[in-house]
Amino acid sequence: MKKRILVAGILLIGLGCLASVQLFHRPSSQPPQALKTSFQYETPRPLQPFELQDQNGHQFDNDKLKQKWSLIFAGYTSCPDVCPTTLGKLSAVYPKLAQVAPIQVILLSVDPERDSQSKLKDYLAFFNPEFIGLRAEHPALLPFSRDLGLVYSLVGDGPDYQVDHSASLILISPDGRRYATIKPSSQTPGQLPQIRNDELLADFRTLVTQYQGPH
Numbered sequence: 001m002k003k004r005i006l007v008a009g010i011l012l013i014g015l016g017c018l019a020s021v022q023l024f025h026r027p028s029s030q031p032p033q034a035l036k037t038s039f040q041y042e043t044p045r046p047l048q049p050f051e052l053q054d055q056n057g058h059q060f061d062n063d064k065l066k067q068k069w070s071l072i073f074a075g076y077t078s079c080p081d082v083c084p085t086t087l088g089k090l091s092a093v094y095p096k097l098a099q100v101a102p103i104q105v106i107l108l109s110v111d112p113e114r115d116s117q118s119k120l121k122d123y124l125a126f127f128n129p130e131f132i133g134l135r136a137e138h139p140a141l142l143p144f145s146r147d148l149g150l151v152y153s154l155v156g157d158g159p160d161y162q163v164d165h166s167a168s169l170i171l172i173s174p175d176g177r178r179y180a181t182i183k184p185s186s187q188t189p190g191q192l193p194q195i196r197n198d199e200l201l202a203d204f205r206t207l208v209t210q211y212q213g214p215h
Contacts, residue, residue, distance in 0.1 A: 035206060036199035037182055044177035050144045055121035055133035062176055068102035069208070070172035071182075074150040074165040076111035077123040081192055082167050083107075086184070087127040093197040094128060100201070101208045102174075108145060109135045110152035110165050149181065167193050171204075173211055180207055 047062060054060045071090070075083035090105050097103050107124060109115040112135050115123075120133035136144070145152060152165035173179040182200060184193035 035180075035203045037185065037196060038171070038180045038200075038203040038207065039183065040180045040207060040210075041178060044173055044179045046175075046177050047172070048143070048147050050140070050147070052134045052136040052140065052144065053117065055117055055124060055135075057117055060132070060134055065172050065176045067174055068104055069174060069204075070104050070106055071097075071169055072106040072108055072148060072150075072172060073167075073169040074108045074110045074145060074152055076109050076163050076165075077115050077119055078111065079163070082165075084127075085192065085194055086167070086169075087124075087131070089195050089197055090131075091127045093201055094130070096197075096201050097204055100205050103204075104132055105130075106132045106134060108141075108148075108150070109133060110141065110145065111163050112137050112141060148178065169195065171207065179211070 047065070049062055052060045073086060075086065077083075087107070094103075094105060105128070107120075109120055115133075115135055117135065120135060124131045124133045135141075148170045150166040150168065150170065152163055155162045155164050167184050169182040169184075170178060171180040171182060180203075182195060182203065184195045186193045
């Protein structure tokens, strides 16, 4: 009889422990909000050391990506479509992004031959004088763009050549790590891929909230 009581007690304790484990691991009633247009890296990776120049001739290195969010995309001042469209969209949504968290918008020029410091400065001032333009010669530019996950290539000969480049935007966290990629999309086949400001803003809010938690 005592043996049966002992066994029953052990079973009750086991069931209690199982219930506690199930309760502890119960899925949250409020799952993380899904991203709309962004891909978040499971393990954000710090960027390799780099040195470029901004449109004012000042050195820009890893330290300039600290203490604030950075949204970086590749482009060039002679770009006929993607770059001005992206800059126009970012100029419109920038005040709302800045209300969520401190952020800087950065155009990485992939055409150092034609994009002089002064040309880059005038070009960005048309969209937003707070935007940053970065340039470097190809030996320094290529490793940095690849480290970001952005690619580019020169197309054509002569002074009117074009530059094929990634249309994605890279989001760098305040600790200088590659945190997410924002992918432009098109509504219909053949249409120019564009970022959607409402989706970008929603994703930025979600990513900032997640970053401010344990990481």
